[in-house]
Amino acid sequence: MARLEMVSLENIVPEVEPIFKEVEQHFGFIPVLFKTAAHYPPLLEANWNKVKAVMGSGNLASKTKEAIAVLISQDNSCEYCLGAHSMALKSLGFSDAMVAQVKNLNLIEAGYSEQEIALISFARKANSQPHSIPDEEYQQLKALGVSSSDIVEALGVMELFAGFNKFLDALEVKPEF
Numbered sequence: 001m002a003r004l005e006m007v008s009l010e011n012i013v014p015e016v017e018p019i020f021k022e023v024e025q026h027f028g029f030i031p032v033l034f035k036t037a038a039h040y041p042p043l044l045e046a047n048w049n050k051v052k053a054v055m056g057s058g059n060l061a062s063k064t065k066e067a068i069a070v071l072i073s074q075d076n077s078c079e080y081c082l083g084a085h086s087m088a089l090k091s092l093g094f095s096d097a098m099v100a101q102v103k104n105l106n107l108i109e110a111g112y113s114e115q116e117i118a119l120i121s122f123a124r125k126a127n128s129q130p131h132s133i134p135d136e137e138y139q140q141l142k143a144l145g146v147s148s149s150d151i152v153e154a155l156g157v158m159e160l161f162a163g164f165n166k167f168l169d170a171l172e173v174k175p176e177f
Helices: 019-025 032-037 040-056 060-076 081-089 096-103 113-127 137-141 148-170
Strands: none
Touching: 019 040, 032 040, 032 081, 032 148, 040 060, 040 137, 040 148, 060 081, 060 096, 060 148, 081 096, 081 148, 113 137, 113 148
């Protein structure tokens, strides 16, 4: 059971209502993550704006961002985000077998390019060992044609999910699916 109750639709403060409406329009429902963050409306708003900026725009393919979300969440043992973003990969047309390939790091078999695999690996290393990334790995990304913007975007996805993972796990928020 979660350590905090979710903010219910009947008990929201006025500044939460338009955010919840936008979240619901996007997902078709309001994920528990946002119902929990709504206890502090400025955080809810900041998190929603960051999700839109990081996951909803940019140059990286959605499948690359979702693979980063899945693997960061798997690395951080966040059941909520791992489940949610495995489902997001399925919504992009991935079969159960392809999602399993992502989770098992069989990224070539899952349809990722060498450039995408390098970015995903870089983001994972930044999550688990940020002080241990040698310059050679950065130079490898550049040699593969990865732009500075793409690197920052991939790290933005990593950072978003590392934060969500810790937020959800500290509050013992369970998936609603």
